[in-house]
Amino acid sequence: MIKKDEKKISSSFEENIAYMDQVLPVKESFDIIKREMEIGGRKSFFYFIDGFVKDEAMLKLMDSFLSVTEEDMPEDAQAFSVKEVPYVEVEVLTDFDQVMRNVLSGTSCLFIEGYEGCLCIDCRTYPARSVDEPDKDKSLRGSRDGFVETIVFNTALMRRRIRDPHLVMEMTEAGQASRTDIAVCYMSDRVDRELLKNLKNRIESLQVGDLRMNQQSLAEALFKRKWFNPFPKFKYTERPDTAAACLLEGKVVVLVDNSPSALILPTSILDMIEEANDYYFPTITGVYLKVSRTLITIATVFFTPLYLLFMQNLRWLPSIFSFVVVQDQVNIPLIWQFLLLELSIDGLRLAAMNTPTMLSTPLSVIAGIVMGEFSVESGWFNSEVMLYMAFVAVANYTQPNFELGYALKFMRLMLLVLTAWLNLWGFIIGCILVLCFLIFNKTLSGRSYLNVKLN
Template sequence: MPDLKRVATSVKENVAYVNQVLPVKKSFDLVQRDMVIGGREASFFFVDGFTKDESMLKIMDSFFGVKEEDMPDSATGFSRECIPYVEVDTISEFDQVFRNILSGVTCLFIDGYEACLAIDCRTYPARSVEEPDKDKSLRGSRDGFVETIVFNTALMRRRIRDPHLTMEMMDIGESSRTDVALCYMSDRVDQELLENVKNRLQSIQVDDLRMNQQSLAECLFKRKWFNPLPKFKFTERPDTAAACLLEGKVVIMVDNSPSALILPTSILDMIEEANDYYFPTMTGIYLKLSRGLITFLTVFLTPVFLLFMQNLNWLPEVFAFVAIKDTVNIPLVFQLLILEVAIDGLRLAALNTPSMLSTPLSVIAGIVMGEFSVQSGWFNTEVMVYMAFVAVANYTQPNFELGYALKFMRLLLLILTALFNWMGFLAGCIIVVCLICFNKTLSGRNYLNIKLN
């Protein structure tokens, strides 16, 4: 519940209440600094590590020059006449005071003023603005989002110098009070979508956003467990986010998260990337078509191969060479399922392998999984070839969640085909089409950008 207690005129009463609520005496990083300004008692409260020492030294030096007869009658007058700094605000409720202190803002209480002076001279620890590892492009800018929301909004504001660019800030989470920025172009955005997103954000009742952006996404849209398709598009590139804003979409930034959440989205948005726009039109179209074809093959290549191996009489003579020649002890469907799990195991191992060992371990894994597994009689050569293509083709997807959604669809097709032959394959295809057509996003449209009732 918000703290509705108001700031008193007595600095001793205010300081006592702050010390009662915040563990100033126990936490080493919560600092209280007492001083005299213009003959009046005053106290600073701030978080050590968030405050710019150079700025605070200059501000405090100016305070020592304020004489008693020069003290204004109100906190607003003091902020206008005696604080030589840009970002200064007056706060009258302790709920906002505590929120500002814990966010890194320096709060000043002066005896006789029925308000707190919030001086925003904070600085957050942040890494450098560099190109993200996932969303790389051969051309274009090399900057990327970081974990500080102010830097991220500045990267988009630098690209769009339009008065219609609006960035609304709000905080979500009773304990975490995580900063969330809602960004949109007021003259281009779908107003119905914007109001829907605003209402959902304002109605979120949650203790904290412990996983930052993912926690917010789960609060915004309760996904159905049986539909693995992602509801949102994520990007770590500010140029991509700026382009989406100019297309009339809504971008949501979450503090401590180095990516932007983009609404609305469709299957076509999911499979596109920055390289599609940094090359000539013909090249961009070719890249989109090739990525779409590869996406299709990642889902249907191995299930179709399994279907034809179960019905060799359906196989045209021109494709007779794809038939399995060698006989192994493990049925074909189990070979495919084992390799699906093994590929994920190698991927997880690569994430947790130290960089200095990644190359030799990759060579060992390639030899063991490739040549030795075939010679030992576990897998057929054809199965290894097709699964190698699927494993590599998954990395053509810029969206990580979509890659796993396609994987689950492929597993569903494999299992149904193995159990019910062509009827199972047909049923699996119908299920895949239904998942795409009836996957409702936050905008009320499906993955094909068709309005759903």
Template sequence: MEKHTVSASLTDNTKYMNRALPVKKSFDIIERTLIIGGQNSAFYFIDGFTKDEIILKLMDSFLNISADDMPEDATSFSTSCIPYVEVDILGDFDSIFKNLLSGVTCLFIDGYEAAIAIDCRTYPSRSIEEPDKDKSLRGSRDGFVETIVFNTALMRRRIRDPHLIMEMYEAGTSTRTDVALCYMSDRVDRELLTTIQNKLEESKSQDLKMSQQSLAEALFQRKWYNPFPKYKFTERPDTACACLMEGKVIILTDTSPSALILPTSIFDMIEEANDYYFPPITGIYLKISRVLITLLTVFMVPLFLLFMQNPAWIPEIFRFVLIEDTVNIPLIFQILILELAIDGLRLAALNTPSMLSTPLSVIAGIVMGEFSVESGWFNSEIMLYMAFVSIANYTQPNFELGYALKFMRLLLLILTAIFNLPGFLTGCLIVILCITFNKTLSGRSYLNVKLN
């Protein structure tokens, strides 16, 4: 929309508003006329975003203003006649449209060359509860929600320090989504902060239709051939605050219940909230266990395939791992089919009604497990190892990292099946290179993120 300033004529202002906005077509954009102190006025607000009780109290207060008490300009009116806290004066229609469509009530009064914005909005939101994905045994039970103001309040409640800065930005030329940049001014990496601020200001994204993920893609264009994530997401306010105290930067996006943490290393990806709530020795043990299990999910099945292709390499004490039963399908195809089947079961679980999830899981377990082995499709050893891999993936909380490790495992399997030991070694080298050369937003190595 072109730049256009507010005039002193209420008629001109309402004509422009009604021409630029579908007031007559959209039922939720409401215009309410009123006489305040002998002057004609008009309210514009979005139905569903406005607190009716506050609007009624404001209108009751306005109706008690006499003509002699009317100030000369909008600024004086906002300070002496509006018994409310969040009030602003807007002089151009671009700002008015942005605030109005965000839920702010805009008031035009005849004779005033500005609109009065009264922020008495409220967004539909769910209750604050612990996130399903990132649970803690001893930590707090609250979590981020889809309303950005609630999320910033959860963080401010934990960090009562004047150095905690929360800057507000706008992203998306169509959606104009609110984005909050949070950091500790005395601990943050200034170079990284400047980089993020410039990227947020220069972002030319058309919209943030997928909320935080769209913003992440706009901030950093990842290389498609490197699946390792460059960001860490969390839905826990305590985890976000712990990262702030470490000097990291948190980005919150309206309509998203998760915080984006920058910068992120591979070591941050494998951390979870429980690591902070237990004694140091317990936390270290949990981290080591998680790292070992994560490595097993990547290398165990390819190593098994390698030894099955070279049974002479297996020591006598481990000869029991050899597959004795013969099936018609080669091992590599058994593994690839099961990899696809596990993802299919996971997708089916997401779309299964909760009342049917348990019986369907039992049926799937029986059919995929016992019957598939008895029918000769799969070996029982392959079923065992793939079951371990599918369960072990949930030991680390990052969903994107889980799929990155899955792609690395598939690469190892295919190279091992085709080229035997040279293929396995080449695959291991590719995994190491993908991790080593994966750069963070600050340009530093994925294996080492330096903070102030």
């Protein structure tokens, strides 16, 4: 819970300005601006952040204030905001906690001599990029827009798609230092009330200094996951159409300022492997895409451990599949080949992420040649092992969730190690453990990962 300053704005103009100058580093920070002017014969001070203010709007406001005469000055700040402030978003604040939060968030706060209150004028603008389609979550059809780092833009993208008065977007904050804005979005006539109450209580009771990693910090604070269970408990999306569809299904969407993605809950393993393309095609095509993606996802976990199991027990291999047997000499045990390739593939992926765009394609070709042909010829790896690991590496990209991809990778590694160690019994134990990881992985609502129900 964020500790709030209980100090109220007093009727003494000098005390209010002295307190603001004491708390805000006006002289030390070049971007915190204190602007003095005279309105209706009274001293006035503006406090705002340079770079967050629309210059055109501020010029028009100041021009309007300079034309106010002493006879036009109302008796209190509320009346002044109604009669003399020609702007849409205006609010009168009565305590310094709200004032500090608004100033540091980018709004302009105005103190006028003789008024027991502060006028908050929301004429801010944030640096923002365009709402282009996200690189990771692309769709062959549908809209080409995506979430950005500005929370107000993200809520507008969803509000544009759902013109229903039941769509509620509640704003709160978390982090004693960062005071990060958090928007909880839901359809009031469809949401699971128990889940919504649980989520809001958890956000309100957060004891964190800041959300330095934005959404990920919030997710970790909301639900303390067990370190040994890698399956994600939240679904993330950068597509506003996906978030809007989830809202209409009765789910809750959480937006965090400075994060270009939405956090969706409750979720299940079936939600994780869905993507926007499933809904932009005819029913039979969408079902086929879901089924094929599910089968390929299962294959990425069990394909290489099953191959290792049969290579350790060649007598179990049907004669029709005799062509899969390793033909060349095995210089390094198969289990070590698989583990080394798993590590090498992650190394190539990390290298690709940090490679300049103009060099990524030629370097990928060079890495493919070195890892493919030369590594087989040198005797480090067998061609069959390279083929099956190449399938696994490419198949991991058939499902859109990055965290789920690594969770499945860890399950595959566990199966490989247990199969190499205990043979058939190791493979069986590994399969049971994979099932247990799924069954006992509880979501925020407390339900099973394999069985999430909505109202």
